[in-house]
Amino acid sequence: MRRKRTSGIPAGAPTLSKKDFESDQDVRWCPGCGDYSILAQTQRIMPELGIPKENIVFISGIGCSSRFPYYMNTYGFHTIHGRAPTIASGVKMANPDLSVWIITGDGDALSIGGNHFIHLMRRNFDVNVLLFNNRIYGLTKGQYSPTSEQGKLTKSTPLGSVDPPFNPISLALASGATFVARSLDRDASHLRTIIKSAFEHKGTSFIEIYQNCNVFNDKTFIQYTEKDTKADNTVVLEHGDSLVFGTEHDKGIRLNGFQPEVVETTNGEYSTDDLIVHDQYAEDTTLANFLARMSDTPDMPHPIGIFRSVRHPCYEDAMTNQVRTARERMGDGDLEALLNDGETWTVS
């Protein structure tokens, strides 16, 4: 039902594999970096999207994460710090048939590119944004970022950072994003599923990916990504399901007034019927906002999955429509008539 456009693979075309999406460039991230996994999952899912490789464009800003396009054997543009959303908007506007992917980091998207980020969300171009959130500036060797926790000790903040962080999910929701999700570098199959859902969503799809920078901010997300701690520290969002989590599936999230709270579902006080039921298609963002704020609240599990997925008109369609309507109403532009428009006089 939410499946969409983008010129499909012509019948009889060879099916593509992960290999087809690997470029001939050596991948140059630090060994152990979470970026490797995101690259691999992206390359693995691409053949399943059912679109020709030449219709795919990866556009990035600057940062470790933004090297990504060089490794994809598609069209790619490694642009300037923070500005990938602007260039991607131009690419999509000029050719709405392309499948456009923006690769960005927490500094790239939320510091220098913060303004473009919010405006991209509100315009709702049909593009996909993968934000590699490692809560650090990797490429510049380890300064704190706008998603670093307050008090972060780095080279540039030897006494601790003083400014509170952004919550990327809340920011995207507040900016009117129509598809908002979170996934993890270490959860390969979840990540692939979310990337695919983002592709299938018509409109700007935003995915925050918790990404480990093992050199400058190692283990920041360890409690959400490792087997033994993951179940107690994350809650997986599934549309229509109650928010249950925990190794024993014995915990859930209930709304207490305006406050989500963690409750036990097996001690008789609450049952799964008392829990929040996830509705990712809700037009109203109240629930999505509650869920987003959970990751700012100590001792709450971090939601993983799709917070919101709603269908709104896309900028490029509205603009293309204006062009079409103008052509219907006034006819295709006649240059000669345009130059001779208005009052003219002839000298012989």
Add this chain to the structure above:
Amino acid sequence: MRKPVEQIEEATILFAGDSGDGSQTIGTQMTETTALIGNDVATLPDYPAEIQAPAGSLAGVSGFQLHFSSEQIHTPGDLCDVLVAMNPAALKVHLNKLKSNGILIVNIDNFARRNLRLAGYESDPITDGTLTKYQVFPVELTQLTRKALETTALTVREIDRCKNFFALGMILWLYNRPMEYTMKWIKVKYAKRPQYIEPNILALRAGNIYCEATEQFASSYDVKPADFDPGTYRNIEGNMATVLGLVAASHQSGLPLVYGSYPITPASDILHGLAQYRNFGVVTMQMEDEIAAVGVAIGAAFSGALGVTGSSGPGLALKSEAINLAMIAELPLVVCNIQRAGPSTGMPTKTEQSDLLQMFYGRNGESPVPIIASSRPHDCFETIYEACRIAVKYRTPVIFLSDLYIGLGAEPWKIPQLSELPEIRPDFAVSADTNNGFEPYLRDPETLARPWAKPGTAGLEHRIGGLEKSDVTGDVSYDAENHQRMVEIRAEKVARIADELPPTEVFGAQEGDLLLLGWGGTYGAIRTTAENYIASELPIAHVHLRHLNPFPKDLGDTLQRFKKILIPELNSGQLLQLIRSTYLIDAIGFNKVQGQPFHVFELESKIDEILKEIGHA
């Protein structure tokens, strides 16, 4: 009996009043009519900085100057023959622009004590002797308009808003111009509010009849049509000519136009203008800032469209990093800079040509970008079209320079035939024609342009970006020798544009004592000055540069043929620096940085000084 008509060659009129008085409207109408009956015309609107400064204040004065002639003219005129001052503030601000013995029409109804005080007049200039050198015509403009319109259904406030047409009616009479064109315009303008049609026409007529019937004016004037080359003409403002040039380049190249912009004086009219032409496939994107605006243009270019962005100095400062990206990615991009005065926010409603060095050098690393400047309003069409052609042919950002004076000024334009427009060929790459697959940095041996392969083309998938690229393959490279080679290739590519530039046109003596070298919006003042000297057979010439980077190949030799080179600029000597360092020539600067264009008399006094030095009496 009809009053006598005196033949004159040219006239300059300045309409001035509060920003709400409609001086721009009647100035534009007078221009249209005058152009339509065959005069050459040049105009200069002068807007106040504030949108609604207090009524009657000096800051709120809005002016519109127009110069028309039976000869070819190039400037809106130094001093005026007629000043229409709708209030004391307008008189105060503009009186120094009126010739002695010039005609001064004042709306006497606005000269009450309060208005005089607002304008800073201690006593009434009409009666205190201030105006003795002028022919003063005090007219009860407000009262007369109210009387003429008393039978209409309009309120007094609405009636008062028609008084500019009373003033226009007077000027049309004074210069023997028909009222029909204005009447036609009023009907179109108020088609949706028809209650205003009749009253404005009535006011126009009343002003006209007033001059014919009263003793105020003994005679009227006529300016015969000018000699123009055969062709069809229209009147055009610089920014509008830029709009049409962009639409034409898009149309002729078959490349859809994507224009990214963020509002800024005096470039906004290009955004407004282009937004009207969706039926030409024109997409305008008003973005969140100037960086986003150039970003969408670059993205559109990568996708295979004609990507254009436009702004003024402060916006260009923001765009510089992205222009550099387009430079190293070697994508076609057109960047319009409609210059305004001053550093930082400076004087947004005044003119200057002080961004030249910013455009040359305002990017990190070595970043050669072609720069091309328009010289007058109608020239914006050809110049921006040329900018698009170069951008597409050489796969490079091109900076198009205009300025507030050109952008808002208007003059007749001989409408070109489509067949005269140069060809613009995108020549997209369609297949990889080497054994190594597609090589995005394999260049055309002649132009050094790299292939333009747009996403969606099977087999040409490739990656570009701001990191240094390996020659031919386009892979990321930190190789020392490769970097030097790429820096040199990028410079050479821009330098080679000079191979196809026409020889420099030297107006006047082909060699001799003094060459006036100019660029941009100073064309009119310099050309008029040059014509004056050439008429008296002095060995003077004028060269006006359209191409500032690269310079035409023969420029150095041309300069050598003159004893002295004078470079008048509305900055502190920017082309001067470039010429001196490029050609090691001891050129002389003549510089004005006041937010105002040159007056011919200013140039003349400088030239006289130089001529004297080199022995002309």
